[in-house]
Structures are given as C-alpha cells and as structure tokens.
Amino acid sequence: xxxxxxxxxxxxxxxxxxxxxxxxxxxxxxxxxxxxxxxxxxxxxxxxxxxxxxxxxxxxxxxxxxxxxxxxxxxxxxxxxxxxxxxxxxxxxxxxxxxxxxxxxxxxxxxxxxxxxxxxxxxxxxxxxxxxxxxxxxxxxxxxxxxxxxxxxxxxxxxxxxxxxxxxxxxxxxxxxxxxxxxxxxxxxxxxxxxxxxxxxxxxxxxxxxxxxxxxxxxxxxxxxxxxxxxxxxxxxxxxxxxxxxxxxxxxxxxxxxxxxxxxxxxxxxxxxxxxxxxxxxxxxxxxxxxxxxxxxxxxxxxxxxxxxxxxxxxxxxxxxxxxxxxxxxxxxxxxxxxxxxxxxxxxxxxxxxxxxxxxxxxxxxxxxxxxxxxxxxxxxxxxxxxxxxxxxxxxxxxxxxxxxxxxxxxxxxxxxxx
Numbered sequence: 001x002x003x004x005x006x007x008x009x010x011x012x013x014x015x016x017x018x019x020x021x022x023x024x025x026x027x028x029x030x031x032x033x034x035x036x037x038x039x040x041x042x043x044x045x046x047x048x049x050x051x052x053x054x055x056x057x058x059x060x061x062x063x064x065x066x067x068x069x070x071x072x073x074x075x076x077x078x079x080x081x082x083x084x085x086x087x088x089x090x091x092x093x094x095x096x097x098x099x100x101x102x103x104x105x106x107x108x109x110x111x112x113x114x115x116x117x118x119x120x121x122x123x124x125x126x127x128x129x130x131x132x133x134x135x136x137x138x139x140x141x142x143x144x145x146x147x148x149x150x151x152x153x154x155x156x157x158x159x160x161x162x163x164x165x166x167x168x169x170x171x172x173x174x175x176x177x178x179x180x181x182x183x184x185x186x187x188x189x190x191x192x193x194x195x196x197x198x199x200x201x202x203x204x205x206x207x208x209x210x211x212x213x214x215x216x217x218x219x220x221x222x223x224x225x226x227x228x229x230x231x232x233x234x235x236x237x238x239x240x241x242x243x244x245x246x247x248x249x250x251x252x253x254x255x256x257x258x259x260x261x262x263x264x265x266x267x268x269x270x271x272x273x274x275x276x277x278x279x280x281x282x283x284x285x286x287x288x289x290x291x292x293x294x295x296x297x298x299x300x301x302x303x304x305x306x307x308x309x310x311x312x313x314x315x316x317x318x319x320x321x322x323x324x325x326x327x328x329x330x331x332x333x334x335x336x337x338x339x340x341x342x343x344x345x346x347x348x349x350x351x352x353x354x355x356x357x358x359x360x361x362x363x364x365x366x367x368x369x370x371x372x373x374x375x376x377x378x379x380x381x382x383x384x385x386x387x388x389x390x391x392x393x394x395x396x397x398x399x400x401x402x403x404x405x406x407x408x409x410x411x412x413x414x415x416x417x418x419x
C-alpha cells in the first residue's frame with residue numbers, strides 16, 4: 001500500500017472510529033458537551049494549520065503559473081474557459097437541487113413543526129450586498145486579504161502581480177523563481193500537516209456525534225437521506241460530464257482526489273482539501289500553471305455542492321411552512337442564487353448566509369433556518385466533498401481544452417512542477 005493510500009485509509013478509520021466513540025460518549029457520559037468542547041481544540045488546530053498554508057500556496061503557485069504563461073491574452077482565454085464551465089456547472093447544480101426538492105418534497109414531513117415565523121435565526125444577511133461583494137473581490141490590502149484567507153482577494157491580486165511579472169520579463173525572473181521555491185516549501189509543509197489528519201478527523205467527528213447524538217440523524221433522516229441522494233446524483237452528473245471530455249481517465253482523476261475529498265467530507269471544510277487537491281491534479285497530469293490558476297478561482301465561483309444545497313434548502317423551508325412557489329418564482333430564485341452564491345467562499349457559514357438572504361427576498365420566514373442548524377454540519381460534509389470533486393473535474397477539463405493535460409505519470413509531483 002502506498003503512503004498516499006495509507007493516509008486515505010487512516011482518515012477513513014478516524015471517521016469510523018469517531019462515529020463509534022462519539023456515540024458511546026453521547027449515551028454513556030453525563031456531560032458529553034464537555035468532551036465535545038475539549039476535543040474541538042484538536043480539529044480547530046488542524047484546520048488552522050491548513051489555513052496558514054493556503055494564502056502563500058495560492059499566491060505563489062498562481063503568480064508563477066501566470067508569469068510562465070507570459071501572455072495576458074492567454075490568461076484571459078483560460079479564465080474565460082474556466083468561467084464558462086463554472087456557469088454551466090452552476091446551472092446544473094442549482095437546477096438539480098430544484099428538481100429533486102420538488103420531487104421528494106421533504107418539507108411536507110415537517111409541516112406544522114416549523115419554528116414560529118418571528119423566531120430569530122441568528123444568521124446575518126448583510127454580507128450579500130453588492131458593496132460587500134466588491135469588498136471581498138478587490139482587497140484594500142493584500143496583507144489583510146492573506147491574513148483573513150480571502151481566496152478571491154488573493155486570486156485578484158495574484159492575477160495583477162503575475163501579469164505584471166510576465167510583462168517585465170527577465171527582471172522578474174528572480175522573484176518568480178523565489179515564489180516557485182515558496183510553492184515547493186508549502187507543498188512539503190502540507191505533507192507534514194496531513195500526517196495529523198486522521199487524528200483531526202477523529203476529533204471532529206467524535207465531538208460532533210457526542211454533542212448532537214445519532215438521534216438528530218433519525219429526526220431529520222428523510223431530509224438528509226434525500227439530500228445525500230441528490231449529492232450522489234450530482235457526482236454522477238459531474239463524472240459523466242468529465243467522461244465526455246476526459247474519457248475513461250475521469251476514473252483516475254477521481255482516484256487522485258479521493259484523499260482530499262474524504263478530508264473535506266470528514267472536516268466539513270473545502271479549504272482543508274485545497275493543497276492536496278492541487279497535488280492530485282498535478283499527479284493526474286494537469287500542468288501546474290493551469291491547476292494553480294483555475295483551482296483557486298473555482299474555490300470562489302464553482303461550489304457545486306453548496307449551490308445545489310441552496311435551492312434544495314430554500315424550497316424545503318418553503319414547503320415546511322406550507323408555502324407553494326410557482327415554477328416562475330422558483331426559476332427567478334435560481335437566477336438570484338446564481339448571482340448571490342458567487343464569491344461566497346469568503347463568508348462565514350456561507351451557504352446559510354446565502355439562503356437567509358434568498359428567504360427574505362421571496363417572503364419565506366427566515367426562522368426556517370432553525371430547521372437546518374441542527375444538521376447543517378452533516379450536510380456541510382457532503383457539500384464540501386462535492387465542491388472538491390466539482391473543482392477537480394473543472395480544472396482537468398479546462399486543461400484538456402488548453403492541451404495542457406499530460407498522460408498519467410508516476411513521477412513525483414515536485415520534480416514535474418511548472419514543466
């Protein structure tokens with residue numbers, strides 16, 4: 001068994017053992033919340049270790065990739081292809097969520113049990129204004145953007161920095177080579193941090209189950225089962241689209257990103273999977289200059305799992321309150337979500353924030369969010385894993401369009417970067 005496969009097996013083992021330990025702590029101890037609070041320090045520390053890597057990794061790889069392109073027109077062409085795929089995938093995700101929630105009608109089972117209309121959800125919607133989006137888009141200070149891990153802001157600055165570096169040619173060579181070294185160091189550091197992943201996964205899952213118990217899964221079992229079925233169907237569609245462009249190699253792509261996908265699922269964090277997803281794409285054959293350019297943008301504009309959840313959850317809440325939405329209204333809602341969901345990666349509890357804003361616009365009680373808060377972590381696990389798969393497929397397809405997809409190789413990623 002290779003080192004990569006061993007780590008995947010250890011992460012999965014941590015997930016399973018976490019569920020078992022969490023169940024026994026929840027049912028066999030007097031104060032399971034104390035355990036949950038204590039063990040959350042472990043998973044929080046791991047996520048902070050991952051987050052400290054993301055800003056320098058995104059900046060260094062993206063700048064080097066753009067500088068190696070050497071042509072602003074090429075950057076624009078690749079960016080346009082990436083955005084075209086993102087929009088296409090967004091339409092599919094939102095539409096699938098809309099179709100399935102109307103087919104399953106999970107909200108009907110909770111009709112009459114929904115919270116009072118005037119109950120406070122505790123979710124702020126202020127982060128979805130046009131002003132706030134522009135603030136997230138363009139950094140007033142790149143140092144502040146990096147400190148807060150605002151991926152979209154880092155991408156915007158890196159685009160300008162990399163284009164300027166390419167424009168001045170040899171005078172920027174020493175800077176580009178230094179940033180290439182930084183990228184190698186960050187990937188090596190990722191390997192060190194990932195050794196802690198199985199422990200972090202065990203802590204996160206056991207703490208969550210200890211606090212909430214398996215009972216919450218039975219209460220919302222139908223809704224969660226239908227949502228997970230929707231996620232599986234979305235995976236099948238994404239894999240099918242990947243097959244149209246990549247052929248049978250899409251199977252290898254999914255194997256290369258299974259470790260970051262499992263990590264994203266276990267920790268309910270797409271960010272935690274970013275460094276390993278980048279490595280997996282390069283092993284698959286995507287040139288670094290494409291992977292380091294398309295993947296960070298995808299983290300802001302191509303959150304397939306989160307977008308499907310937005311339509312699924314919004315109509316679910318309407319159903320729970322007995323509110324019937326016409327087809328025209330639902331299509332309008334989907335178009336609104338298409339716009340408001342972009343760039344939501346930089347907003348805490350992003351999906352809930354987007355849903356809260358959408359509920360207000362269509363006169364659906366915001367208190368309905370309380371129906372989701374108890375199980376949002378379990379749903380976020382599926383959303384995060386799907387975001388990883390969606391971005392991996394998108395990056396590989398764009399690389400294929402650009403003729404930048406190599407045949408499979410067993411060489412070490414570090415020895416083939418930026419070739």
